[in-house]
Amino acid sequence: MPETTGGRAPVRTRIAPSPTGDPHVGTAYQALLNYAFARKHGGAFVLRIEDTDRARSRRSSEEAILGSLRWLGLDWDEGPDCGGPFAPYRQSERVDACREAAERLLAAGKAYRDHGGEAGGASAIRLRTPSSGRVELPDRLRPGLTKDWASVDDPVLLKSDGFPTYHLANVVDDHRMEISDVIRGEEWIASLPKHLLLYEALGWEPPSFWHVPLLRNDDRNRTKLSKRKSPTSIDFYRQAGFLPEALLNFLGMLVWTRAEGEEKFDRETFVANFELTSISLAGAVFDTEKLAWLNGRYLREDHDAAGVARLLRDWRFDDRTLEAAARLAQPRMRTLGDFAPLAGFLFAGGEVPRRDAEALAGGRAPAEAAEWLLLAEWALEELDGFTEEGVHRALRAVADSLGIGLGRFTRPLYLALSGSASSTPLFGSMVLLGSALTRMRLRRAREALGGVSRRRQKELADRRGR
RNA sequence: GCCGCUAUCGUCUAGGGGUUAGGACGGGUGGUUCUCAGCCAUCAAACCGGGGUUCGAAUCCCCGUAGCGGUACCA
Numbered sequence: 001m002p003e004t005t006g007g008r009a010p011v012r013t014r015i016a017p018s019p020t021g022d023p024h025v026g027t028a029y030q031a032l033l034n035y036a037f038a039r040k041h042g043g044a045f046v047l048r049i050e051d052t053d054r055a056r057s058r059r060s061s062e063e064a065i066l067g068s069l070r071w072l073g074l075d076w077d078e079g080p081d082c083g084g085p086f087a088p089y090r091q092s093e094r095v096d097a098c099r100e101a102a103e104r105l106l107a108a109g110k111a112y113r114d115h116g117g118e119a120g121g122a123s124a125i126r127l128r129t130p131s132s133g134r135v136e137l138p139d140r141l142r143p144g145l146t147k148d149w150a151s152v153d154d155p156v157l158l159k160s161d162g163f164p165t166y167h168l169a170n171v172v173d174d175h176r177m178e179i180s181d182v183i184r185g186e187e188w189i190a191s192l193p194k195h196l197l198l199y200e201a202l203g204w205e206p207p208s209f210w211h212v213p214l215l216r217n218d219d220r221n222r223t224k225l226s227k228r229k230s231p232t233s234i235d236f237y238r239q240a241g242f243l244p245e246a247l248l249n250f251l252g253m254l255v256w257t258r259a260e261g262e263e264k265f266d267r268e269t270f271v272a273n274f275e276l277t278s279i280s281l282a283g284a285v286f287d288t289e290k291l292a293w294l295n296g297r298y299l300r301e302d303h304d305a306a307g308v309a310r311l312l313r314d315w316r317f318d319d320r321t322l323e324a325a326a327r328l329a330q331p332r333m334r335t336l337g338d339f340a341p342l343a344g345f346l347f348a349g350g351e352v353p354r355r356d357a358e359a360l361a362g363g364r365a366p367a368e369a370a371e372w373l374l375l376a377e378w379a380l381e382e383l384d385g386f387t388e389e390g391v392h393r394a395l396r397a398v399a400d401s402l403g404i405g406l407g408r409f410t411r412p413l414y415l416a417l418s419g420s421a422s423s424t425p426l427f428g429s430m431v432l433l434g435s436a437l438t439r440m441r442l443r444r445a446r447e448a449l450g451g452v453s454r455r456r457q458k459e460l461a462d463r464r465g466r
Numbered sequence: 467g468c469c470g471c472u473a474u475c476g477u478c479u480a481g482g483g484g485u486u487a488g489g490a491c492g493g494g495u496g497g498u499u500c501u502c503a504g505c506c507a508u509c510a511a512a513c514c515g516g517g518g519u520u521c522g523a524a525u526c527c528c529c530g531u532a533g534c535g536g537u538a539c540c541a
Contacts, residue, residue, distance in 0.1 A: 016541095017541095018540085018541050020540090020541080050541070052540090052541075053540060053541065055540095056540085056541095114539085116539085124539050125539095126539090137470095139471095142471075142472095145470085145471085147469075147470070148469080150469095151468075151469045151470085151537085152469090153537080156538085156539045157539095158539085159539040160539060161539075163539090165538090165539070165540085165541085166540075166541050169541095170541095185535090186470095186471065186472090186534090186535065187534095187535050187536070187541090188535095188536090188541095189470065189471065189535075189536080190469075190470060190471090190535070190536035190537075191536075211471085213471090213472080213534090214534075214535075216533090216534080250478095253478070253479090253490090254478065254479090256479095257478080257479050257480065257489080257490085259480080260489090261480085261488085261489045261490065262489095262490090263478085263479095263489090263490055263491090280472095280478090280479070281471080281472060281473090282471095282472055282473060282533095282534095283472075283533085283534065283535095284477090284478065284479090285477060285478075287477050287478065287491070287492085289477080289491060289492060290477075290478065290490080290491045290492080291491095292491095293490090293491055293492085294491090296503095296504090300504075
């Protein structure tokens with residue numbers, strides 16, 4: 001079946017990431033599909049920031065997302081950085097439109113105020129949904145989908161703090177930006193009735209919906225088959241020395257196979273040939289082994305030695321990084337030849353230097369070391385910006401909360417990062433390595449130490465909360 | 467629990483009423499090579515289960531099962 005657009009011209013697709021946490025490969029995957037669909041049909045690809053969750057949204061996360069997508073070779077026609085005819089492209093800067101829409105629905109009796117929660121508190125606005133009957137869900141990849149209205153509860157449109165939920169914000173933004181095709185993850189299928197009803201209540205024509213399968217096997221235990229956990233942060237792959245074209249190719253490979261069997265292809269080939277209607281509807285496991293193989297092919301086939309040297313310089317062997325590493329290693333060097341053994345771990349990928357649990361624990365009980373690593377990971381994760389001073393402060397705070405000295409606390413961290421107890425100073429090394437790589441090594445070491453049970457993690461998290 | 471989606475080698479997939487069910491990653495074996503990597507050759511490896519429909523089902527239908535998603539004033 002040939003792929004057709006939603007019937008609207010021109011085609012406009014979008015990706016609407018929430019600026020929280022690390023830029024996720026799943027975001028890149030969906031961005032690629034939206035990008036390719038728009039490009040293939042000569043339309044526009046819009047990047048919009050859906051920062052409706054004020055508590056967790058961060059400007060630095062937004063920049064990280066834009067940077068990661070650009071690094072992958074994706075570009076957009078409209079967005080918060082480059083503007084466009086439907087600016088602003090940040091939801092937080094256009095909450096008024098959402099409030100107006102909610103008020104309009106309220107006035108028309110299609111929505112109602114919900115006084116719940118705290119007595120005398122502000123009220124939320126909910127959409128009134130039918131209590132019986134069945135809706136047809138026009139998913140372009142799954143014909144014949146239906147759902148009982150009885151299984152759909154009234155969604156909150158405007159929270160009592162006056163900010164819109166995803167449901168309202170997305171419908172309002174998609175309409176105002178004249179999005180023709182919404183290509184999003186299948187986790188949204190269940191709330192499609194709400195979105196459809198919203199369009200109808202507002203008197204707007206809904207776009208076409210394409211719900212694509214989710215990537216599997218990120219940081220949760222996805223399958224019984226593959227026990228290894230894949231890193232999901234785009235930054236990790238970047239810092240670990242993967243090439244953007246290989247990562248993008250890999251993401252495309254998950255949904256498109258060429259008849260001839262060649263799995264290496266560039267962005268343009270993918271855009272020109274892939275069909276959204278023919279993607280597999282089963283969620284694909286993100287197989288880092290295969291990614292690594294593909295990356296190797298790019299390295300060998302697309303570059304000569306001089307090119308690889310250039311890649312190396314761009315990656316980590318630039319003067320600035322080298323100088324920073326030299327500063328860390330210098331006090332410990334007797335000959336220039338001491339540099340590589342001392343600082344080599346700063347120029348390696350994501351694998352922890354292989355150590356057995358006992359060696360990694362550095363004289364402590366492995367279980368205790370694992371917990372310290374976990375606490376360090378959490379503290380580092382919350383850091384806004386990854387500077388030496390910030391890292392120092394964060395780790396000091398953890399050590400204090402543990403009631404132990406910083407030196408004692410950081411010993412397992414040195415081992416996790418470098419595999420050696422005698423290495424360059426920790427905080428500077430972490431900054432050079434980068435947040436994603438640092439945290440991945442801590443995580444790997446933690447797993448090598450036997451990990452921390454889920455129950456214990458919860459206890460530690462609760463204790464932190466207080 | 468309830469609602470929904472999905473189901474081909476361990477993984478990504480091709481195919482699709484009659485095929486030796488094809489390719490790639492990973493794994494095994496052999497060759498090339500100063501080791502390794504690479505490259506070449508080669509082997510093992512799959513249609514979730516049960517009922518239908520049919521001369522014939524992996525393919526169509528139904529029922530199970532499993533995985534995943536949703537069931538938030540998260541997105």
